[in-house]
Each structure stands twice: as C-alpha cells, then as structure tokens.
Amino acid sequence: MTQPAGVLTEERILEAAEDVLRRYGPAKATVVDVAKALGISHGSVYRHFPNKLALRDAVARRWLARIAEPLDPAGDPDGPAAQRLLRWLQRLAAIKHGMALEDPELFATFCQLTTEAREVAAEHVDHLAAQLTEIVADGVAAGEFVAADPVRAGRAVLHATARFHHPLHAAEWQDPAIQDDLLEVWTLLIQGLGVRP
Amino acid sequence: MTQPAGVLTEERILEAAEDVLRRYGPAKATVVDVAKALGISHGSVYRHFPNKLALRDAVARRWLARIAEPLDPAGDPDGPAAQRLLRWLQRLAAIKHGMALEDPELFATFCQLTTEAREVAAEHVDHLAAQLTEIVADGVAAGEFVAADPVRAGRAVLHATARFHHPLHAAEWQDPAIQDDLLEVWTLLIQGLGVRP
DNA sequence: CAGCTGACAGATTTCAATATTTGTCAGTCA
DNA sequence: TGACTGACAAATATTGAAATCTGTCAGCTG
Numbered sequence: 001m002t003q004p005a006g007v008l009t010e011e012r013i014l015e016a017a018e019d020v021l022r023r024y025g026p027a028k029a030t031v032v033d034v035a036k037a038l039g040i041s042h043g044s045v046y047r048h049f050p051n052k053l054a055l056r057d058a059v060a061r062r063w064l065a066r067i068a069e070p071l072d073p074a075g076d077p078d079g080p081a082a083q084r085l086l087r088w089l090q091r092l093a094a095i096k097h098g099m100a101l102e103d104p105e106l107f108a109t110f111c112q113l114t115t116e117a118r119e120v121a122a123e124h125v126d127h128l129a130a131q132l133t134e135i136v137a138d139g140v141a142a143g144e145f146v147a148a149d150p151v152r153a154g155r156a157v158l159h160a161t162a163r164f165h166h167p168l169h170a171a172e173w174q175d176p177a178i179q180d181d182l183l184e185v186w187t188l189l190i191q192g193l194g195v196r197p
Numbered sequence: 198m199t200q201p202a203g204v205l206t207e208e209r210i211l212e213a214a215e216d217v218l219r220r221y222g223p224a225k226a227t228v229v230d231v232a233k234a235l236g237i238s239h240g241s242v243y244r245h246f247p248n249k250l251a252l253r254d255a256v257a258r259r260w261l262a263r264i265a266e267p268l269d270p271a272g273d274p275d276g277p278a279a280q281r282l283l284r285w286l287q288r289l290a291a292i293k294h295g296m297a298l299e300d301p302e303l304f305a306t307f308c309q310l311t312t313e314a315r316e317v318a319a320e321h322v323d324h325l326a327a328q329l330t331e332i333v334a335d336g337v338a339a340g341e342f343v344a345a346d347p348v349r350a351g352r353a354v355l356h357a358t359a360r361f362h363h364p365l366h367a368a369e370w371q372d373p374a375i376q377d378d379l380l381e382v383w384t385l386l387i388q389g390l391g392v393r394p
Numbered sequence: 395c396a397g398c399t400g401a402c403a404g405a406t407t408t409c410a411a412t413a414t415t416t417g418t419c420a421g422t423c424a
Numbered sequence: 425t426g427a428c429t430g431a432c433a434a435a436t437a438t439t440g441a442a443a444t445c446t447g448t449c450a451g452c453t454g
Contacts, residue, residue, distance in 0.1 A: 006396090016308070029449090030444085030445060030446085030447075031446065032445065032446090034356040040398075040399090040401065041398070041399050042400095042445090042446085042447090043398070043399060043400070043448080043449090044398055044399080045395080046446090046447065046448080047397070047398075050447095051446080051447070052445095052446070052447085082437085083328060095404085140296070145367050150225050152381055152387065154209045155378070155380075155381070156378070156381040156384070156385045157385065159378055159382055160357040160358070160360075160382045160385060160386070161357070161382070162359055162360040162361075162366070163356050163357075163359040166360075166365075166366075168363075168365040168366065169363075169365065179357055181352070181353070184350075184356070184434085185351070185353045185356055185357045187353070188350065188353045188354065188386055189385055189386070205427085205428090227414085227415060227416085228415075228416070228417090229415070229416090230416085235430075237429090238428070238429050238430065239415090239416085239417090239430095240417085240418085240419090240428070240429060240430070241417080241427080241428055241429075243416090244427075244428075247417095248414070248416080248417070249415095249417085254403065389447095
C-alpha cells in the first residue's frame with residue numbers, strides 16, 4: 001500500500017487514481033484511497049489537484065486520449081477515403097465494444113467518469129470529429145467525395161454513427177446485428193439514397 | 198381518491214397507473230397507490246395484470262403508441278420523399294425534445310419506464326423503422342431514391358439519427374445546435390458524400 | 395521555505411432497524 | 425360462481441444515528 005517515494009508528480013497521482021478507480025469503481029474510490037496507494041496523506045493530493053472532480057476529469061482525459069490516439073487517420077493513409085472511413089468507424093466501435101464486453105465493470109466506471117466530465121467528453125468528441133474531417137477532406141481532395149464543408153461533414157458522420165460508439169448505447173452492442181447496422185449506416189452515408197450503387 | 202365504480206377494466210387501471218406514475222414518479226408509484234386511486238384493493242389489480250412489471254409495460258406501450266401515431270407517413274403524403282423524410286425526423290425530434298424541455302420530470306419517468314421495458318421499446322423502434330421504410334419505399338417508387346432494400350435503409354436512417362430522438366441523448370438536446378446537426382445528418386443521408394449537390 | 399502532515403468542520407455515505415410494498419390465496423359477498 | 429377483499433410472507437425501501445470522506449489550514453520537517 002505504501003509505495004517508495006520518488007517525487008510526487010501529477011503523473012504518479014493519476015496513475016494511482018486510475019488504479020484505485022479500476023479496483024474500487026467510481027462509487028467507492030476515495031481521495032484517501034489514492035493517497036494511501038501512494039503512501040502519502042490525502043492533503044497532499046490537494047496540492048496537485050484543486051478537488052476530487054478535477055482529479056477524475058484528469059483521469060478521464062487520459063483515458064479518452066488513449067482511445068483517440070490509435071485512431072489517428074495518419075496511421076492509415078492508404079486506399080479510398082470511403083474505405084478508410086469504414087475502417088476508422090469499425091476500429092472505434094471495436095475499441096468501445098471490446099471494453100464493454102471484456103470488462104463491463106471497468107467500462108461502467110469509464111462511462112460514469114466520462115458522462116460526469118462533460119467538458120472533457122466534449123473535447124474528445126471534437127478530437128474524433130477532427131479525425132473524421134481529415135478523412136473527409138482527403139476524400140474531397142482526391143475527388144472521391146463532395147462536401148462543401150468537411151468540418152461539418154466530419155461532425156455529421158460522427159453524429160450519425162453515435163449508436164455504434166457512444167457509451168450510452170452500450171446495451172445495444174450486445175446484439176450481434178450491430179456490425180451489420182454500422183455497415184448499413186456507412187453505406188447510406190457514403191452512397192446517399194440518391195446515388196446508383 | 199375513491200372513484201365511483203363502473204366496471205373495473207384494464208383500461209381504467211392503465212389510466213390510473215399512468216396518473217400515479219405522472220404524479221409520484223416511477224420510484225414512488227406503487228400498486229397500492231394505483232388501487233387507492235381506483236378505490237379498490239391492490240389485490241384486484243393482480244386480477245388484470247400478472248405483476249407490477251406487466252402493468253408498467255402496458256403503460257409504456259400506450260405512451261409509445263401515442264408518440265408513433267401522429268408520425269404515420271400516411272398523414273403527410275405529399276411532396277418529395279426527401280422532404281417528407283426531413284419533416285418526419287423533425288417531427289419525431291420535436292415531440293421528444295418538447296417532452297424533455299416542458300416537463301423534465303415526466304420525461305425522466307417516461308425514459309426510465311421505456312428503458313426498463315426493453316421488449317416494448319424494441320416494438321416501438323420496429324414501428325418507427327417501418328414508417329421510415331414506407332417513406333423510403335415511396336421515394337424509390339418515385340425514382341427519387343435508390344435503395345436495394347428499403348427495410349434495411351429505413352432502419353439505417355433511424356439508427357443514423359439516434360442522437361436526435363433516442364431518450365439516452367436527451368442531455369445533448371439542450372444545445373440549440375442540435376437542430377442544425379440534424380439537418381446536416383439528413384443532408385448526408387439524402388445526398389451522400391459521393392453526389393454533387 | 396517548499397512540500398508535506400494530520401486534525402478538523404461540514405458534507406456525504408453506510409448500516410441495521412423499521413416500515414412499506416409486492417404478490418398470493420383462502421375466504422367473503424352479491 | 426366469479427369478482428373482489430384483506431391478512432400474510434418475503435422482498436424491498438426508508439430512516440436516522442454512526443462512520444467516513446472531502447477540502448482546509450496551521451504547523452512540522454528536511
């Protein structure tokens with residue numbers, strides 16, 4: 001429980017906080033627990049974070065950044081934009097669905113944390129939308145897509161696929177048809193109702 | 198509290214149950230309350246509904262039917278399918294957003310009831326998807342849309358617009374930009390990324 | 395003196411006793 | 425006879441006293 005010293009950095013506090021949240025869940029995790037895990041008094045934690053909420057927000061931010069990082073379109077630059085878009089959506093869905101299936105309790109913790117940290121979640125949404133914008137813009141540059149405003153189009157794609165990545169819909173991910181549903185929505189988005197296939 | 202007799206019909210019990218749910222909320226509403234409102238003993242309620250859950254499901258079913266009814270595409274048969282689709286989506290959104298804004302407590306009751314009654318909610322989703330399918334099929338018949346399978350397309354449109362009508366997203370409806378977001382998604386769905394405007 | 399401790403007040407949570415509710419069923423009543 | 429009652433057991437919810445937690449700060453320590 002008492003960890004050998006080293007400097008007390010925000011990083012180390014976050015590490016411990018994440019651990020405690022994992023172990024006890026969001027309802028039971030206390031600042032005292034975090035301090036105990038670090039072998040310090042809980043007062044010290046307040047030297048680095050103004051309050052418990054800020055600490056939680058910081059944990060949520062790290063968590064979400066870790067999700068967005070491997071999705072960066074720069075990591076998958078080849079092929080038609082339509083296909084890259086599909087791969088991006090499927091990867092995002094796979095990450096979330098994986099979390100939800102493998103460790104439902106941890107996922108619940110994650111959900112609660114992120115829905116409470118509205119600001120942080122909004123940043124994350126912006127980040128994801130920006131990644132989609134990049135793909136759409138590439139598609140436009142390649143003459144593959146027509147989009148007057150790739151920024152708005154990127155956001156619209158994210159919104160249209162909320163059911164497949166928004167944690168609120170986690171319960172629906174149990175249904176194996178969810179994969180097909182995503183494909184179907186993607187098809188609509190790409191082709192539009194007005195285009196011959 | 199004690200209502201004059203008349204025959205004790207399921208209809209009257211549902212009426213009373215809905216009233217009690219409205220008044221007390223889902224957490225406090227008891228079968229005893231419902232019986233009291235009808236001036237009967239709570240045992241009598243169990244003569245018509247096997248248990249409390251079935252009673253709640255029945256209330257939820259009525260509630261959802263009342264939402265779906267005015268949306269019937271047969272009530273708005275004129276104009277291009279794309280416009281009818283937009284009107285349908287906007288009407289659905291307006292109904293839900295209106296409930297959420299005007300009487301948040303009642304809406305919360307409604308949400309809890311429907312998320313607990315998974316079966317009933319699924320029926321409702323099917324019902325809405327069928328209405329969308331109708332519009333899409335009309336569009337295809339008129340040569341306005343191309344959709345290999347209007348049933349799947351209808352479902353896809355409903356899924357793609359979940360953010361705008363699914364009660365889970367109610368918190369996001371506070372943002373006035375939600376109207377524009379819907380328009381944007383609709384545009385994508387109708388035009389597709391691949392069509393010149 | 396910068397970084398930490400630990401005692402403290404007020405807010406929040408826990409826990410166990412107490413009360414209410416659900417669902418059943420033998421019996422009443424018209 | 426068939427619709428209804430009301431007493432009952434088991435499950436669930438409420439309550440309030442006790443315990444814990446959050447956030448502060450005066451003072452310690454290296």
